[in-house]
Amino acid sequence: MLPDDFLTYLTIGLTHYLVVGAVLFVTGLFTMMTKRNAIGILIGVELVLNSAGVNLVAFDRYMAPGRVDGQIMTLFVIVIAAAEAAIAVGICINLYKNLATVDVDSARKLQG
């Protein structure tokens, strides 16, 4: 027999999405902390931005259904992520041209 509160697990609420967002945030943070490759750090940043997007859409859905403010904020997050990725890839290519590596620890000099 199923336990009585089994059905409550089937009701997906705000908390479920927030926990998924928290997992995305933490994995992105771990990626940023442990990777030496500049592009790897960028991938971690993308995960963190996605966790922010999940949280915004979840709050929009469960705290203000029918309104679009949270979704518009998510759109701005996506725009900023695209801009950040473009600039960061440009910086990585420049780093590679100057130092022949994208190891962030080897970029120690200013005006390299």
Add this chain to the structure above:
Amino acid sequence: MKSAGLTKRVALAAVVLIAWGLLVPPALGSGDSATAETIKTQAPGSPIEAVLFYGIAAGTIVCALGVCISTNIVRMAVWLFGALACVAVLYFSLAATFIAAIQLIVYVGGTLILLVFGVMLTSKSASVRFSTARWELIGAGAVCVALLACLAAVFIGAGWTTIEGTGSGVAVADIGRTMITKYVVPFEVAGVLLMIVMVGAAHLARQEKK
């Protein structure tokens, strides 16, 4: 041999991404309204929603863990592709169909391709690996697990007062109207930001004339 393997993998990833980009936009036209309809007709707490959510959440978490565990940068990019696609499906299940479409088109189709290009332009061979010290891995892991435990405890114990409603009544027209009335200043600032980024990225990555 190793560089041939990398080329093959990058080519495979590029083919998958391009196929995804070609297949998804036509599917969205029919999928959009269908998803909204199913969400509208389902009672809250239906088993279908729960099964969908737990499946997609598990996929998201597995892909995110794959990103942090793998050391090969190309594998990281492929895992990130999975994570972004799963987040898009999460948006669909939250009845935010327009955001899900934008996530697939801009994020998966644009930003991820940019990252793959970055990988291709900044690595000569697949054997380039940057080692991380063991104490760094342990320290970062401990910090992250502690942070995740704190966040999960706060979220579960918060007792959110949610408002009933499916949220599926939101049309794309509402988003557009709100964006050019209430959020017109951030909208314009985002446009200026994108233009500055375009010029700046071209300037950063330009070929120096000797």
